Amino acid sequence: MWSALLKTLARGGPEEVPVVLAQAVVDQPGVDAVTLLRASPPEWEVLAAVGxxxxxxxAxxxxxxxxxCVQGEWSAAPLAGGVEVLLVRPAIEAGDLANLADLVGSCLAAGARLKSLQGKAERSATLLDLSRQWRLSDDLGQLLQSMADAACRLFDSDRASIFLWDSKSATLVGRPAIGIESGELRVPDSAGVVGEVLATGEPRRVSPGNDAHTIDHSIDAKTGYRTESLLAVPLQTASGEKLGVFELINKQSAPGFSLADQEGLLEFAEHASAVLAATQEFESLLERQELYVQEQAxxxxxVGECPAIQALRSTVQRVADTDLSVLILGENGCGKEVVARLLHYNSKRRSAPFVAVNCAAIAETLLESELFGHEQGAFTDARETRAGKFELADGGALLLDEIGDMSLGGQAKLLRALEERKVVRVGGSVEIPVNVRVLAATNQDLAKLVREKRFREDLYFRLNVVTLELPPLRQRGDDLMLLADNFLRQFCRAAGRKKPVWTAEAKKLMAAHRWPGNVRELRNMMERLAYLSTGDKIESDDLAFIAAPNSGGDSLLDLGLPLGQATEEFQRRYIAQAIDQTRGNISQAAKLLGVFRTNLYRKMGSLGMEGHDAQE
Ligand SMILES: Nc1ncnc2c1ncn2[C@@H]1O[C@H](COP(=O)(O)OP(=O)(O)OP(=O)(O)O)[C@@H](O)[C@H]1O
Structure with missing residues (x-):
C-alpha cells in the first residue's frame, strides 16, 4: 500500500493520493469497500470510493x-483535520479503524500539502512573469484583460472580471465585461456578491448548492451569461486602500471553486493590486493633466469678428499643429500672447508646458541664465542649480515676448540654441537637448531693426517662418464694442451685478478714443467700470471718470485705505498713466518715470500689473 503511495507522491501526482489510499485500504485482508469523504457543507465531496x-x-x-462509529456492516472514522471521513466495509474494530484513519489522514494531509505547494510554485512563477509584463503596461484596459486571462488559466475558470471601485459615483466598474457592448459593466457598489466583498474586505465563494441565491442574476441578464459558481476576493493595496474586487465565474472542472482556489486568488489579487494601484495613479495623473489642459484651452x-481677426483665426488653425516658428506682430496689449496660447493649445504639444518670457523685462546679464538655466555657484546669486525656460518648455512651446528688445549678445546665444536644439546652463558644460516650438512676439518693426543692424538677420529669418499681424484695436471696427461687452459681462458676473447698458453718448466716446493700450486698456477700463460705476446705464460721465485714472485721486481718501495700500494704488495708477501716454511703449514709459525698463517691469510685477512673465 505505502510503496504505491510513495511512488505516487514522488511522481508528483498529489491529486491521485486519495484514490491510491482507497485502493490500499481495500487491499487489506477482509475489506471489500472503502469511501473517503470530505465535508463541504451542505454537501459531501467524494474524494475516492472503491466497492x-x-x-x-x-460519515x-x-x-x-x-x-x-458503526452502522450495520460499515464503520466510519473522522480524519485528523476534522473535515474528512474514512468509511470501511465490513466494519472493523474501533482501535484498528482509528489507527488506519491516522495513517490515511497523514497521507492525505501530505498529499494536500504537496498539491498546495505545487500549485503555489506554479502560480508564483506565473505571477512573477505576469507582474513583470504588467509593470511595463500603461494601458489599463490591456492590463485588466491580461490579468483576467491569466486568472482564468490559473484557476480553471470560465470568466474573470476585475471590478474597479469608483468611490465618487459609488459604482463598481467591471472590466473586461464580455457580452457588454462598451466592454464595461457598471453596478452599484452595494450590489450582489461583489458589493459584499468590497464592503467586508472578505473573500466569498458561491457554488450551486452553497448560497447560490446570493448571485445577482440581473448582471447575467446584462451579459447574457449564466453564473453557476463564483469566487470573489478584495483588491486592496498593502496599506488597506480598497481598489475593487477580483471575480472568477464558473469553475470548469468542478461544480465550484475550492478553498485552495480562494487562497490562490487572494495571493494573485495581492500582486494585481500592487500593479493596479501604480497604473491607476498614472492614469488619474494623465486624466487630471488632460482636464487641466482642456481648462486652459x-x-x-x-474675441473678434472683423475681417483681420477672422483671417488670423484661420491662419492659426492652419499652422497650429505644425512645428513652424511663428512671429506675432502688433502693438502693446493687442492680444499677441492670446494668439501664442491659441497656437499652442491647438497643437499636438498642448499637454506639455507653454512658457512665456518677456525678453524686455530681463536685464541683459540675467537673460542667458533665465533662458538656459544655471548651475549652482555659476555667479554670486546662483545659490542653487536652476533649469532655464527652454528646459521648462521642453516638449511644449516657448513664447519670446518683446523679442525686439533683446541685446545682440542675447540674440547670438538664442540663435545658437535654436540651431543646435541644445542648451548649456550658465556655469555648466553638459549639453541638454531641448525640443521646443519657438513663438516670438514684438511691438517693434523687426524688419526695420534688421536694416538698422540692431537685430540679427539670421535670427529674424529663423523666427519669422510664419508672420501673424494683429491690428490695433482702433482699426477693428465693431469688435471694439463686442470686446467691451464681453469683458464687462465677465467682470459684472464676478462683481455679482447686472451688466449695465450703454447709452448712445457713451458708445460715441468709446469709438472716439484712440485706445493706445489696445485690448489691455479696454479690459482694464471695463474692470473699473464693473466695480466703480453704479446704475444700470453707462453714461459718458462714467467713462470720463474712468478714462482719466489720475483724476480719481481723491477717492483714495474716501475709500479709507491704509497708507501702504494707498501708496501702491497711486503707483499703479501713475505707471498706468505713463504707459497710456506712451501708447503702451514700456521703454518710453520707463524713461518718463526715470527708471530702468527692467526695474519698471519688476515694479509692475510686484504691483500685480499685467505685463510680466507667465509660465504654466
Ligand atoms: N481678441 C481678444 N479677445 C479677448 N481677450 C483679448 C483679446 N486680445 C487681447 N485680450 C486680452 O487683453 C489682454 C492683453 O492681451 P495680450 O497680453 O495677449 O497682449 P500682448 O499683445 O501680448 O501684450 P504685450 O505687448 O504687452 O505683450 C489680456 O488680458 C488678453 O486676455
Missing part, C-alpha cells in the same frame, strides 16, 4: 462525534 456505496449519514455521525478667447 459498494457508503452511507453518508454515518456525518462520525464527524459530529469525533470518533469511530477653453479659457483662451480670441
Amino acid at each position: 459498494k456505496t457508503a452511507p453518508i449519514e454515518l 456525518a455521525e462520525a464527524l459530529d462525534a469525533g470518533r469511530p 477653453s479659457a483662451i478667447q480670441l
Whole structure:
C-alpha cells in the first residue's frame, strides 16, 4: 500500500493520493469497500470510493462525534483535520479503524500539502512573469484583460472580471465585461456578491448548492451569461486602500471553486493590486493633466469678428499643429500672447508646458541664465542649480515676448540654441537637448531693426517662418464694442451685478478714443467700470471718470485705505498713466518715470500689473 503511495507522491501526482489510499485500504485482508469523504457543507465531496456505496449519514455521525462509529456492516472514522471521513466495509474494530484513519489522514494531509505547494510554485512563477509584463503596461484596459486571462488559466475558470471601485459615483466598474457592448459593466457598489466583498474586505465563494441565491442574476441578464459558481476576493493595496474586487465565474472542472482556489486568488489579487494601484495613479495623473489642459484651452478667447481677426483665426488653425516658428506682430496689449496660447493649445504639444518670457523685462546679464538655466555657484546669486525656460518648455512651446528688445549678445546665444536644439546652463558644460516650438512676439518693426543692424538677420529669418499681424484695436471696427461687452459681462458676473447698458453718448466716446493700450486698456477700463460705476446705464460721465485714472485721486481718501495700500494704488495708477501716454511703449514709459525698463517691469510685477512673465 505505502510503496504505491510513495511512488505516487514522488511522481508528483498529489491529486491521485486519495484514490491510491482507497485502493490500499481495500487491499487489506477482509475489506471489500472503502469511501473517503470530505465535508463541504451542505454537501459531501467524494474524494475516492472503491466497492459498494457508503452511507453518508454515518460519515456525518462520525464527524459530529469525533470518533469511530458503526452502522450495520460499515464503520466510519473522522480524519485528523476534522473535515474528512474514512468509511470501511465490513466494519472493523474501533482501535484498528482509528489507527488506519491516522495513517490515511497523514497521507492525505501530505498529499494536500504537496498539491498546495505545487500549485503555489506554479502560480508564483506565473505571477512573477505576469507582474513583470504588467509593470511595463500603461494601458489599463490591456492590463485588466491580461490579468483576467491569466486568472482564468490559473484557476480553471470560465470568466474573470476585475471590478474597479469608483468611490465618487459609488459604482463598481467591471472590466473586461464580455457580452457588454462598451466592454464595461457598471453596478452599484452595494450590489450582489461583489458589493459584499468590497464592503467586508472578505473573500466569498458561491457554488450551486452553497448560497447560490446570493448571485445577482440581473448582471447575467446584462451579459447574457449564466453564473453557476463564483469566487470573489478584495483588491486592496498593502496599506488597506480598497481598489475593487477580483471575480472568477464558473469553475470548469468542478461544480465550484475550492478553498485552495480562494487562497490562490487572494495571493494573485495581492500582486494585481500592487500593479493596479501604480497604473491607476498614472492614469488619474494623465486624466487630471488632460482636464487641466482642456481648462486652459477653453479659457483662451480670441474675441473678434472683423475681417483681420477672422483671417488670423484661420491662419492659426492652419499652422497650429505644425512645428513652424511663428512671429506675432502688433502693438502693446493687442492680444499677441492670446494668439501664442491659441497656437499652442491647438497643437499636438498642448499637454506639455507653454512658457512665456518677456525678453524686455530681463536685464541683459540675467537673460542667458533665465533662458538656459544655471548651475549652482555659476555667479554670486546662483545659490542653487536652476533649469532655464527652454528646459521648462521642453516638449511644449516657448513664447519670446518683446523679442525686439533683446541685446545682440542675447540674440547670438538664442540663435545658437535654436540651431543646435541644445542648451548649456550658465556655469555648466553638459549639453541638454531641448525640443521646443519657438513663438516670438514684438511691438517693434523687426524688419526695420534688421536694416538698422540692431537685430540679427539670421535670427529674424529663423523666427519669422510664419508672420501673424494683429491690428490695433482702433482699426477693428465693431469688435471694439463686442470686446467691451464681453469683458464687462465677465467682470459684472464676478462683481455679482447686472451688466449695465450703454447709452448712445457713451458708445460715441468709446469709438472716439484712440485706445493706445489696445485690448489691455479696454479690459482694464471695463474692470473699473464693473466695480466703480453704479446704475444700470453707462453714461459718458462714467467713462470720463474712468478714462482719466489720475483724476480719481481723491477717492483714495474716501475709500479709507491704509497708507501702504494707498501708496501702491497711486503707483499703479501713475505707471498706468505713463504707459497710456506712451501708447503702451514700456521703454518710453520707463524713461518718463526715470527708471530702468527692467526695474519698471519688476515694479509692475510686484504691483500685480499685467505685463510680466507667465509660465504654466
Ligand atoms: N481678441 C481678444 N479677445 C479677448 N481677450 C483679448 C483679446 N486680445 C487681447 N485680450 C486680452 O487683453 C489682454 C492683453 O492681451 P495680450 O497680453 O495677449 O497682449 P500682448 O499683445 O501680448 O501684450 P504685450 O505687448 O504687452 O505683450 C489680456 O488680458 C488678453 O486676455
